[in-house]
Amino acid sequence: MGAFETLEPEDPRQVGRYRIVARLGSGGMGQVYLARSPGRRLLAVKVVRPELARDDEFRRRFAREVAAAKRVNGAFTAVVVDADPDGSPAWLATVYVPGVPLNEAVAAHGPWAARSVLALGAGLAEALEAIHAAGVVHRDLKPSNVLLAADGPRVIDFGISAAADASVLTRTGSVIGTPGFMSPEQLVGQPIGPASDVFALGSVLAYVATGVGPFGRGAPHALHYRAVHEQPDLAPLPPEVRDIVAACLAKQPHRRPALAALLDWLTTMDGSNEAPTLRLSEPGWMPDSIARLVREHTSAPLLHTPPPALPGTPPETPRPVPGTPASVRPSAASQPPAEPPGPTVAPEPKAHPAPAPAGEQHEPVPRPSVGETHSAEQRTDPATPSPGHPSGRRPRLSRRLVLLGLSGTALTAATVLIAWETRDSGTPSTDPAPEPGGKSSPDGAPGTRRWSFATGSGVDSSPSVAEGIVYVGSNDGKLYAVDAGTGRQRWAFPTDDHVGSSPTVANGVVYVGSQDTKVYAVDAITGRQRWAFPTTASVYSSPVVADGIVYVGSGVKLYAIEADTGKQRWASSLDGLAASTPMVVGGIVYAGTSFQLCAVDADTGKQRWAFPTSGGASSSAAVAGGVVYVAGWEGKLYAVEADTGKQRWTFSTSGRVYSSPTVADGVVYVGGMDHKLYAVGADTGKPRWTLSAGSEVSSSPTVADGVVYVGSTGGKLYAVKADTGELRWAFSAGAALISSPVVAHGVVYVGSRDKKLYAVYA
Structure with a gap:
């Protein structure tokens, strides 16, 4: 569970007519805050990063997306209530949902039974229907963009998606999508539409039913490759869910079911034949462990609104309240099953201090042969020296490049943030085959x-x-x-x-x-x-x-x-x-x-x-x-x-x-x-x-x-x-x-x- 974060000195205390209470998270588009309206209503306010706000084309696109998002009014969406695309800073406000993020719920308590998966799927399908009816394609539906409330799920972050009829404006914007949940057409740069969200919905349901996405785990480029070229692994899915997910994950958009048909399918398989709003408002649609988690979360005390600051007095910052997630999650934060790399130039520098003494041994290790050379070999061009030392991923910087998490060579290796593989279909090969x-x-x-x-x-x-x-x-x-x-x-x-x-x-x-x-x-x-x-x-x-x-x-x-x-x-x-x-x-x-x-x-x-x-x-x-x-x-x-x-x-x-x-x-x-x-x-x-x-x-x-x-x-x-x-x-x-x-x-x-x-x- 995430917690509210106290405000930093540089954070605003007021955005529009809303008093900022705490930080909820951050993403590629900006910082997300918990805020209160003059009538004390809780909202999630996303403030656009200054460098994006200075881009005229971005502002035009943002204004268009906000206008489209305001038209969305579904029972299972976090509704956009206010925005100022022309403000300084530009911002967007949605209803605050004190729910539990789906990815955190699954990570903490494991996969769901088929009946709960189907009920969740019906709520998400209805949410997407409302989003698409407003001319918006979400483009980043994933577990972290679904909040679980007692009366059903809420789909969030559709306010940053491009309107379906304005996709041309996305060419200069940030890439939207998360490895393991993006449709093939998103990955190869083809036009996207409502069917792309259906693909993501199938991926989300597979994740909830098994604890892992349909294309497994791996570096982003590996997940992208599988989504474009390989069939998903659906064997672990319950039989009641498997066919539905398989239909959603069809490679060709036109082969995926329309949301109306999918909604009928989900409610029929669920056995309730009730409208999702009725089904999800009743107890028992979620696993008991998740329902308890949601109850604990929604009963937690909320932050109080800081009083107006007196002249010369720094504003009061809120106390963190454990277990309170944001109603709007940053779209850039990758969620399970994957997340995603970079290049390098000069030769490898000399090695640095040796680490501490060895710890536990994991596997039998043969000793090196006698007389073996012990001089480090560099993978860089001697003509291109470079000051730092290369290395790989995690908490260290390296010159070695990693492709989407893979490092390259010290001299040339490069890494890619998102990459997929495709087969060479036409290049003749006279190379010696591997022996x-x-x-x-x-x-x-x-x-x-x-x-x-x-x-x-x-x-x-x-x-x-x-x-x-x-x-x-x-x-x-x-x-x-x-x-x-x-x-x-x-x-x-x-x-x-x-x-x-x-x-x-x-x-x-x-x-x-x-x-x-x-x-x-x-x-x-x-x-x-x-x-x-x-x-x-x-x-x-x-x-x-x-x-x-x-x-x-x-x-x-x-x-x-x-x-x-x-x-x-x-x-x-x-x-x-x-x-x-x-x-x-x-x-x-x-x-x-x-x-x-x-x-x-x-x-x-x-x-x-x-x-x-x-x-x-x-x-x-x-x-x-x-x-x-x-x-x-x-x-x-x-x-x-x-x-x-x-x-x-x-x-x-x-x-x-x-x-x-x-x-x-x-x-x-x-x-x-x-x-x-x-x-x-x-x-x-x-x-x-x-x-x-x-x-x-x-x-x-x-x-x-x-x-x-x-x-x-x-x-x-x-x-x-x-x-x-x-x-x-x-x-x-x-x-x-x-x-x-x-x-x-x-x-x-x-x-x-x-x-x-x-x-x-x-």
Whole structure:
């Protein structure tokens, strides 16, 4: 359960005619407050962020959305009661619902029985009917946007959705949607309509019935790929619910049921044949444990209204009341089952202080062979040095890029905030096929496999190489240490969920984040845990280590953690999801979020500046020559001055970008979902060359010895001449490559969705 947060000195005490009482939450669009009207009615007031409010086009869109949202008047919606799109600041007020968020209820008490799932589904379907009748498409229906009250659910946050007839205005806005609940048409950039909300409704019902979304758990890009290309896992669903969910999750919008038909279906299966308003107003529609939770919550004392402040007297701040959630949740906060990455540039810096002594051992660990080399191998281009040390996800910043939570290479790796994979349908392949059993290629010719190592699930994590060992995470929940020469396992360290973060190695310790909401420090030789740091959300960002501090993003926070002890130095709240891999250069941490690029002081966690990108910073940042390079969701590559946050130039691709940029020898390399790899002048933003990859490039490129290495969702690993864009060779893996390659001692290491880690001769 969340609690009211006391007001900060910078928070307003009055918005419009409403007195602000407490903080309820924050999101990409702004801060949400609990407020009282002059008649003492409780409201949830969302105040728009200043940088968005300064955008004229955003204001026009916001005004149009507010006008549409005011037309919504359903029994199961949190009604918009007032707004001022032209105000300073702009704001929106809805009825405050003292309910329990659905995601928190399921997380605390587990899945629901079929009858309760059907009753909930009927209420949500009626809510969507009211929303659609007003010409609004929600676009972000998810468990955290559903509040449970005694008399039924309430759908919230539709006030930030675009009106159905104004979708053209969304092109410059923030990306709306949550991994695991977004429809295929949302993910591939096609027009969306009411059927998209039906898809999300099916995902919500599957989540409530099983405790996990229909496309499982994983990094955002993995969830997106499954939603677009794979069938959902509906086997765990109760039979009464399974067919309904399956119909809602049809890939083609026209094959999904209309809401009226769906409502009839839900009430018939429920056996009540009553209108949802009647059915949900009776006791027993929720599980007993949830009903008790709701009663406890609604009976909790509410905050009193602070009296008007006298001149020169600071306003009174409210006392926190445990268990009181917001009636309007920030749409940017990712909820189960997933949350979502970034780029990097220069070579890996030297390792920093070693962590504390080893703790418990998790699996048998073979010792390294005698005489093995112990010199850390960098995955960056020696010509592009960079001040900070790269790392992966969670509470640390790393230069290594993580694709949607996967880190790339120190020199080139890039991470993507949201990415999905699609098969290469038309590129002919003359590459040598992977050999059974992972045997080495006899001649060691470039582009041939040296060995492959099988894990228990897809490998979206980008590998790290140090002292003759390759470290990589897998969706089976384990961090693996693999001998770089033979491909044999040294040890495997288990976490409690998918490891989408890429590992970072420093001073004999491997740092990695997991979707179990922890960042781990693991002894690089033994595989024993040194410490585990708990965060508030899944960790897709790859940790970065600099000056003995681990920097990593999780949820809407950027963490600084002592590398040797695992103790928190600071946690900085950011606007938007901090899923990209941070970059540390010159005492500044650069982190992309789902809404902007931020520069944060590495010592204090204080924000220096923020640069808004189109649709959010979908990648990790790369820093070189006093310039920060970052990709935006809507297909733009930005160059921003590192000290001021001012834009130098932008380069537009012909599609969305999930790949993180890599900088080497005055050129920025970045992949696109338009099937292309781009080389762009770092000073001018002018294109140097473009390579057609035949399928989406969501892997982040790596540059070594004048060659660019990058993977595609068609399962190809490409080696391209950095100066001309000429293809040197292409290696075919068994499935999509989202992992960013790393190069060490003439071998390229990359993970694949076919559950394998590959070693390929460079």
